[in-house]
Every structure is written in structure tokens, then in C-alpha cells.
Amino acid sequence: MGMKFSICTVDRPLESTSPFPLRGSSYEECAAIAEMLGYDGIELQIQDPSKYDAKELRASLDRHGIRCSAVTTGLAYLFEGMSMVHPDEKIRLATVERLHRQLDLAKELDSQILIGYLRGRKSPGQTDQEFEDILTDSVARVLEYAEEIRTPMVMEQINRNDGDVFCSTDRTMRFLEKFNSDLLLYNGDTYHMITEDKDVPGAIRRSLKKLVLFHVSDEGRLLPDDSHFDFREAADVLKAEGYDKWVSIEAKPEPTSFEAARRGLQYLRSVFG
């Protein structure tokens, strides 16, 4: 069995600088397009799971034979200021509680949650260790519930321009491994690898035991054009290692959302297929 192809989607109007290529007025609409183009799944941007009927959402994806590759959580950081490392403990705990509800939704969708920006940024003057300690506490609280309901939580590497401390594949993997949980998993992302991982094949091999989601995104969050990053080299490693989980297009909706979705799948099929 080969890799499964997915695309980041969003069901609300966001600026085209946001790297969610497939847009619609509902996730059913996104699923319908994804189905017609030939994707296996879609990644959902969910700010607040209480705004969704999980069973109806599941049914709307099932109607199109589309799976949910991840329930992604970053909109709560962008629009509500939530953060797993927020200096205010009340906000940290509210963020953990929000992630519990995200896990409930992901379980209904037979999927996993993805944590990227919601992990938050370092405060001024905070050391790397202080940042890690607070994040460790929040991750442990979320992971406890993830294990209770047996639903995976996935964390993403974020490059130094957009995130702190856990920027490279190796540093992020070392953080995840200390929890010793088979439900705390890893999302590699070529956009962040461009900046952080000099040895991309080595980084991918390093992450394989936890890698369940691989974001394909070029410099500037554009679709791959084979001039900034060697996607074929990355794909060759994944293929050689028998990786059979999600590979997802995360790019700006250019020139239009539909064209980005279509060209994205063509690229995935030609390079990762």
C-alpha cells in the first residue's frame, strides 16, 4: 500500500497568505472537490470543535469517500490567542481543554489532532528550558486524555522564523520521545525542513517511527516547483522506507484554490506516488 494523499482545507474566508489551498463554504464542499480530484483525505482547520456536529461532519466526509487526515488546531492561536505555553495559567488550561475537545472530534472522524502554532511562542526573556518545561506540562495534560480515548496527537516541527526551540526534526523528535507514548506522533514539513534540516533524507529517516503526516510545501508556502527543495529526494526516502501514511499539500491557494488543489495532487502523484 502506498502513501495516502491529502490536502489542507478551510471552510471560512481567510486571506490567501494562509497555506490552506482548498477552500469552501463547508467541509462537505471541500470533500466533494477532493473526491473529484482524487485525493484520499482532507485536513480540517478547526478553531472550535463545539461549532461542529461531529457525527454530521463524519457523515459529510463519508458521503464522498474522503477521510480526515488531521484535525488541525492553529486557528485558535491565530484568532483567540490560545497557547499551550501562555504565561497566564488560565489560558494554558483553556487551551488544554480546547485540545481535549479537538481530540473528541478527531476520534469521531477516526483521525488525529495536529498541533503546530497552538503550542505557542517563547515569552521575552524566557529560556529554552523554561519554554520546554511549560510545554511539557501542557503536552502531558493533553496526552493523558489522548491515551484515555485512544486518539493520536501529532506535533509539527516549526522553523525558527515561525516557532521556537522545536524547529528541526531531531529536536522535535527528542521532545516527543521523552513522553514514551505511541499516541504522540510527528508531522514533518518540507517548508520547515528547508530552513532547519540540512540532511533531509537523514531527518526523514530519524522521524520515521513517529511520522504519520508529511506536509509538502515549498519556500514561501507555494506549491513545489522543484527549484528550492529536492522533493524527489524526500519522496525517494519515504518510498524506500515503505511509508504508507499521509502526505498532505499545505500551500497558498494560488493562482486559485481549485487550481492549487488540482496541481498539488498532480505533483504528489508524479513525485510521491
Add this chain to the structure above:
Amino acid sequence: MVEKLSFGEPFIESRYLVNEFGYTTPGHCNLINLDTEQAILVEGEYSLPPLCAMRTCGAKIDVPGKALLICNAGTLDLNDLQTLDCLRKIWKSNWELTHLEKHRGVPYYKSSRITIDNVTMNFCLVSEPDRPSGIHREHDGKIKELHVQLVGEGAVDLMRSEDPSSMYASFPLTAGCTHLPTWDENGEYPWHRFRSKSRCIFLGVEIR
């Protein structure tokens, strides 16, 4: 104020501008002046009159009233069957919307409608050439009706009666264009219709 709209997604990106000055249009856009009185100033020297449209490419605009920007619609290839199928899947046919017998088999597919302030809009795909809409002169209330051609070619025909052979004038529409007002000072219309000349997409606008 600039508001991103999603009623055309994933096929067409649009932004609604109100009282916005010094805004630079992104990439290739259709700029539609939705105001009935105030012109839009383009690059500080060209005035786009009310209810008119033009194409812009990275132009600085001053919008004292209301405008719609439609981005990259020209990239939609209606001769590509996958694109056409996806459009027909997501946008609703006239038959799906009304279940009126006269709409059965009519190749008009409409995006969801959006109303902001006094403006109601939707996109419409006509998936076959030479397919006219119904001939009409009445609308739902007193409105100013515009058709803005975005992809392909069409026309707004003026007729003497409901008889299709009674056409006496036509506004040809190529991509990026709209037509002159077809209503009179009392808001009355002649018999008229939209007609596709090729597979096409237009924006329907109603201003109250």
C-alpha cells in the same frame, strides 16, 4: 475595510471593499465598482465610473464607495472537463434550485448567493455556448441588475417581447466587461436576457 468573501470558493477568490483608500490590487483582478454614485480612482489618475468594471494588475485604488475584486478568474479553463465537472458539482443548477420544469436541463449553475449592504451577488456558470436565460423584464423588487463577464463570452440581449426572435439590441460581453445600465429612470427594464456565446462564467449583481 476589506472583507474576504467565500461564496465563489474554491474556484473564484473575491474581496469586498468599502471606503478603502490606497489599496493595491493583488495580481490580475477584475475590479467592479458597486457604488451607484462614486467613481473609483485607479493609480490616482483614472476614474472608474459607478457600476463599471475593468481589469487591474497590481494597481493602487481609492474606493470611496463599494467595490468587488475578483482575483485570477482567468485561470479557470472551462474547456477542461475536470474543472467543468467540479464546477457543476459544487454550484447548483437552475433545476436543483427551483425544480421548475422550465429549468430542467438548462445548463446554468449558480454559486451560493451573498448579500452585503444593499448588494446581492452570485457567480453563474453557463456550461454550453449559445444558451440564453429566460427572457424577463420583472425582478424581485426594484433593483439595478448587472452582469459582469469573468470567463468566456456572453451577451445581454434586449428584446421587444418574450419572443426570442424579437431581439433588437445586444451588449456583447467579453471577459472583464460589464454592460451599460439596461433600466430607465423609473427602474423599469425592457425585455432582456443573458446569452452565452461560449462556455462562460459571469457575476450576477443586484443592487437595491
